[in-house]
Amino acid sequence: NAGVTQTPKFQVLKTGQSMTLQCAQDMNHNSMYWYRQDPGMGLRLIYYSASEGTTDKGEVPNGYNVSRLNKREFSLRLESAAPSQTSVYFCASSGVRGGYDSEQFFGPGTRLTVL
Amino acid sequence: GNSVTQMEGPVTLSEEAFLTINCTYTATGYPSLFWYVQYPGEGLQLLLKATKADDKGSNKGFEATYRKETTSFHLEKGSVQVSDSAVYFCALSGEWGAQKLVFGQGTRLTINP
Numbered sequence: 001n002a003g004v005t006q007t008p009k010f011q012v013l014k015t016g017q018s019m020t021l022q023c024a025q026d027m028n029h030n031s032m033y034w035y036r037q038d039p040g041m042g043l044r045l046i047y048y049s050a051s052e053g054t055t056d057k058g059e060v061p062n063g064y065n066v067s068r069l070n071k072r073e074f075s076l077r078l079e080s081a082a083p084s085q086t087s088v089y090f091c092a093s094s095g096v097r098g099g100y101d102s103e104q105f106f107g108p109g110t111r112l113t114v115l
Numbered sequence: 116g117n118s119v120t121q122m123e124g125p126v127t128l129s130e131e132a133f134l135t136i137n138c139t140y141t142a143t144g145y146p147s148l149f150w151y152v153q154y155p156g157e158g159l160q161l162l163l164k165a166t167k168a169d170d171k172g173s174n175k176g177f178e179a180t181y182r183k184e185t186t187s188f189h190l191e192k193g194s195v196q197v198s199d200s201a202v203y204f205c206a207l208s209g210e211w212g213a214q215k216l217v218f219g220q221g222t223r224l225t226i227n228p
Contacts, residue, residue: 004158033215042119042204042218043159058215090158103149104216106158 001026004107006091012113013081021076021110023091031094032074033058033104034066036087043090049074081114088112117142121205121219128195129227136190136222138179138205146207148172148181148188149216153202162190162203197226 007022025032030051035043045058047066055066063085065077074093078085088111092104122137140146147166151159163172168183177192188205205219 040220042220043216044218045215048215092159103161103164104159106160108156108158 003027004091004093004105006089006107006110008110009108010111012115013078014115015082017081018077018079019081019112020078021089021091021112022073023075023107024073025091025093025105026072027093027095027105028071029093029095029105030071032068033092033094034064034074034076035090035092036060036085037090037109038087046076046089081112083114086112086114117146117207117217119205119207119217119219121203121222124221125223125225127225127227130197131194132226134190134192134195134199134224136203136205136224138188138190138219140186140188140205140207142186142207148179149206149208150177150179150188150190151204151206151218153204153221155201159204195224195226197228200224200226 004025033048034046049055049068052071067075088109091107094104118141149164150162152162153159163174165172165181171180179190202221202223204221206216
């Protein structure tokens with residue numbers, strides 16, 4: 001099992017460019033998440049998908065869109081990148097819907113720089 | 116809303132020293148509490164968890180006890196190793212049905228030989 005995979009690992013964009021970050025999991029998990037990690041701020045939830053066919057905003061959704069393509073894949077799109085979106089992006093998944101204590105499994109991250 | 120406050124870092128210790136990283140939380144309801152660890156260049160991985168008051172989570176020599184009366188979940192290890200150098204995140208999950216996690220800001224730990 002590969003777990004949670006993310007592509008690309010690194011990306012440099014110019015202000016105004018668009019891109020899509022890809023995430024896939026092979027653990028048959030129902031729920032998937034996108035976080036951003038900034039120095040001194042921990043991880044902040046951007047969007048999540050509790051199950052296939054549903055998506056909801058997290059703490060910091062502005063400037064992003066998501067697509068839950070199928071049960072395995074959950075993509076994050078930046079339509080018009082801004083320097084404030086320079087960050088490390090993590091995708092995660094979890095298996096239990098409706099419970100409190102399900103472990104989240106994280107991908108290796110995508111380091112994005114917007115110039 | 117729910118929040119997690121962690122001890123400010125960075126923390127630097129010598130090998131075999133005793134480690135404590137403080138974590139306190141604010142939450143409604145009955146959250147589960149987690150410690151995640153992030154090694155350099157990697158994603159986060161679960162270190163331990165506790166799902167109700169007075170539970171003790173433990174893994175790889177690390178322990179943390181869910182203290183409802185002090186709203187705390189401090190991470191401890193009796194004798195740290197160089198390989199424990201990483202960033203540690205305290206988190207809580209308090210919302211039924213979505214498993215959304217709220218993270219603390221992280222504490223960078225460096226262990227010197």
